[in-house]
Amino acid sequence: MSIPALANTQFPDYSGPAKSRSAAARQDSTKTQQTGVSSQLSDEQLAQVQKLKTRDREVRAHEQAHLSAAGGLATGGAHFQYVTGPDGVRYATGGDVGIDTSEVSGNPQATLAKADTIRRAALAPAQPSGQDLSVAGQASAMAAKARAELLKSQQTPNSGQHLNVRA
Numbered sequence: 001m002s003i004p005a006l007a008n009t010q011f012p013d014y015s016g017p018a019k020s021r022s023a024a025a026r027q028d029s030t031k032t033q034q035t036g037v038s039s040q041l042s043d044e045q046l047a048q049v050q051k052l053k054t055r056d057r058e059v060r061a062h063e064q065a066h067l068s069a070a071g072g073l074a075t076g077g078a079h080f081q082y083v084t085g086p087d088g089v090r091y092a093t094g095g096d097v098g099i100d101t102s103e104v105s106g107n108p109q110a111t112l113a114k115a116d117t118i119r120r121a122a123l124a125p126a127q128p129s130g131q132d133l134s135v136a137g138q139a140s141a142m143a144a145k146a147r148a149e150l151l152k153s154q155q156t157p158n159s160g161q162h163l164n165v166r167a
Contacts, residue, residue, distance in 0.1 A: 045086040052083065052091040059092040062125040066097040066132075069124035073100045073117055097121075101135070103142060108149035115143035 041049065063078035075098035082090040101118055104110035119139035122132045 041086055049085050049087050049089075052085045052089075052093070055093055056091040059095050062127070062129075063095045063097055065124040065126070066099070066121050069117070070097065070099050070121035071117065073114065073121065074098065075100055099135070101138065101142070103146070108146040108153070112143055112146040112150065115139045115146060119143070 059080065060078075063080070067074050067078060078095050078097050080092040081094040083093045084090050099118060099121055104114055116139075119136045122128065122136040122139060125132065128136070
């Protein structure tokens with residue numbers, strides 16, 4: 001199961017030749033480009049770049065919150081969806097983090113602990129998305145099932161034997 005970033009906002013993709021360059025080359029040349037490109041962009045494009053920068057920061061912080069809270073349950077790093085801005089720079093506009101949401105077979109206590117971690121990871125961002133809330137709900141259901149199994153296993157079955165209380 002993946003925990004996605006905030007709902008994807010639609011941004012126009014200004015990709016062109018910059019899309020074929022490596023990420024390192026793009027990042028190295030970004031500072032050089034920004035000075036020259038900024039003066040070539042319209043006010044509307046500059047505003048779009050600011051929105052993209054803000055969105056990029058939000059998405060990265062959102063996914064980092066999931067990763068930090070998930071700990072060992074994360075099945076990898078964050079995956080991002082990118083859009084190329086009018087300045088030729090790629091900005092993250094969406095993302096997700098894979099989380100292992102399976103129950104621990106035969107161990108309701110471990111399943112309960114795992115469900116708690118999943119729930120905390122889903123709700124870790126400052127603004128959980130609808131999908132985050134859904135995952136948290138599924139984790140709560142998993143925890144409730146594990147609690148019920150624990151209670152059932154802790155109850156002593158009535159063997160049908162009677163104690164003689166007469167002395």
